[in-house]
Amino acid sequence: MYDVTPVEKGAPVHFKMPDPAFYEALGYEGMKDLMYRFYDEIYESSIANFFPQDEEEFEKVKERNARFFIQLCGGPNVHIESEGKDLNEYMIRLHDEFSIYEKSRYEWLGCMETVLRETDIPQELKENFWKYLEAFSKLTVNSFTDGSHFYAAYTQAVQDN
Template sequence: MCQSTTPVVPQNPPAHVCGCGGHAHNSTPEVGRRVPASHEMKMPEVPFPSPRVLAVAGAERLRELVRHHHGLLRQSAIGHLFAADDAEFAALVERIADYVVEICGGPALFSPANGNTCMRTRHFPFSIDERGREIWLEKLYQAIVETGFPEELREEYWAWMEPFTVRMINRRTTKAQPVHLPYALARTRYAGLPTL
């Protein structure tokens, strides 16, 4: 856990803030001692898309966005998180597209076949850190632009996906909270990205 080169002084020991519970005032751990609860990462509210997204974009355009996004991800620095086999990858992407269409108000194609839609739990087997989230968002923005996703829906769709990705982080590499990236800021940040 925590390792410190500073000796522990019984009188007025310095406050320790990492939350590991490894700095008792004596060398023998106190029986029944507890490490206080803490919230390492703030989970933002996730506003799911309105039925307008499906009504304007249509199911096929949502599927096209998901396919293109995941194609970009597969070629990125986090491509190792996806199946190397083309058939397995295509099947995965179609399940994700089913999920997106269902969440946007389309037919229930994901949940009857796959059960509970708790995506945070489904992503636990994969190591997802803050940098992986940033790559995911960058490629989402690129896919939105390259597929010509309707301009009037981009901010609403992004407002769902951006905080959603915070909840997928399961391996922290920094104590800082993940950067919140509203759509207006994403447009500025990713304006210079090369596109197809």
């Protein structure tokens, strides 16, 4: 099992971008396959309601988010060319319109854990990618069980070298 640490409301989130070796190990089509399998897991999960239920619209989400992760992991600039937005800011702002609790974050990470376990690349590359996702996903949590809300400011994201 991959480690998951809790969100601390208002605390800065430190993260490192994924090692480009992750993309190199999978290649463009492998990354696309990984992300499509991930979103297929999402579609069957308890957080499916965050995504369009129309199959054609959901396919567009899969395509757009696959481009995001391909570029994020060191692939070609396919996301910025189609969306024209900074990768990390896009990831945070995309979630502002939803009330995302820690439980939803755990479900999202669980879907990714499932597909990573099924992916045939070295474990250290999967763990490196996981560390990025685990840390950065904290920035999407904006609602808390105490009834409070906190919308992560982009400045909370601290990219370490």
